[in-house]
Amino acid sequence: MTDGTRGQATVDRAESGQGGAGHRPAAVRRAILIGSRAEPWIRGLVLAALGLLLGLLMLLHAKIPNRPGNLGSLVETFLPWSGLGIAVLLAGALRRRSASATAALLLPVVVWVHLFGGRFADRSHPGADLTVAGHNVGAANPDPAGTARDLAASGADVLALEELTPQATGTYEKELAKTYPYHVVLGTVGLWSRLPLSDTRPIDIMNYGPLAETIPAGEKTAPNRALRTTVTTNRGPLAVYVAHLGSVRVNPRAGFWTASRNIGVQALGRAVAAEKITRVVLLGDLNGTVDDRALAAVTGQLRSAQDAAGDGFGFTWPASFPVVRADEILVRGVEPDSSWVLPATGSDHLPVAAGISW
Incomplete structure (x- = not known):
């Protein structure tokens, strides 16, 4: 077998996922390669900033002043619907293939679940007087x-x-x-x-x-x-x-x-x-x-x-x-x-x- 033939066989085994533990399937290697590039992290920075702002808004809603215009009360009245903002930003992050925007959404997701996640559990029990x-x-x-x-x-x-x-x-x-x-x-x-x-x-x-x-x-x-x-x-x-x-x-x-x-x-x-x-x-x-x-x-x-x-x-x-x-x-x-x-x-x-x- 020539050197060129041996090299091609090595590439073929790597692409097909064969070989030792050091070889990964092609899809996994491509995902790692994409994630290691700088481009997905610098793409969609505006979306990432909006995600962080949304998370801070939810986390610090009690600090929003009520003057002028009772803004704090207005935000708190519709606070559960901030989850829609997460969905919109996630759709934008996926469309832009932005790693930074996707990672930034972890903050509002965690805060929303902390604030409202428990409301989806059935807390009722029988025996009312x-x-x-x-x-x-x-x-x-x-x-x-x-x-x-x-x-x-x-x-x-x-x-x-x-x-x-x-x-x-x-x-x-x-x-x-x-x-x-x-x-x-x-x-x-x-x-x-x-x-x-x-x-x-x-x-x-x-x-x-x-x-x-x-x-x-x-x-x-x-x-x-x-x-x-x-x-x-x-x-x-x-x-x-x-x-x-x-x-x-x-x-x-x-x-x-x-x-x-x-x-x-x-x-x-x-x-x-x-x-x-x-x-x-x-x-x-x-x-x-x-x-x-x-x-x-x-x-x-x-x-x-x-x-x-x-x-x-x-x-x-x-x-x-x-x-x-x-x-x-x-x-x-x-x-x-x-x-x-x-x-x-x-x-x-x-x-x-x-x-x-x-």
Whole structure:
């Protein structure tokens, strides 16, 4: 065999993966060769920078200032959707065949999994003593009777409704009377119960603190958007709060406008802090999420049933394509056993329910 023939045979064995441990298959050798080149690491540096910025944004979201325009609250409201940014950047990195951009995405991936990965585990367990549910039924709901029947069939022992209108309240009272012998309505919120109610009173969530004076007249909301009552159970009294906090909106002039809601948060937090009954449940449309720092006056005292015993994010608004969990069940002194989102009704919100135990 000539020297040229022997050399060719050596190359053939290497390409086919034959030979000793020092020889690698051709595909592996090509991948190592590409990775060792400088080009994949200097390609896509802008994508790599964006990936690192996204990771830092998620990691340090609590440090984002809320002025101007409540930017920190806006980021925290939609923080779970930062995962979409990871997917977009990954697609760009693969298209550009950028090793640096792909490696940079490790930071946002790790941070996102740390923040939200646990929410995909089923944290529920059986044995609830009481089932509670809440629903913003929607002022423009075209079928309040159908909504009432759906809610009555949910199996809830205690049912809170928000955004009641004078025209629809009678319909809800009529349709729910058979299932819930006890109920109270104050303004635009109400509570229906299989168990007796007592010590019901309104909570003024629109005229609390100096910030209330800064709300323009056109932005002020209807009074009586929150109430507190006592549900008498065979395990003792349960304080139940129903609330519909002020609306928020995003516009170029004010940014993320939350003044009306934030006033209600402070007033509601003050009421909960003064509550003498140790077992408390809050059902309501908070017009924000528990991740938003602006709700700390409430979320610092109560915990989310969804976070404790739910499965997934439990988004509730808008009903056609939910992107945030604006409707919450928060508890103190009782144990959440399960939490879930009920099927859509005629409202633009989805109902929520939770099982709780003493």
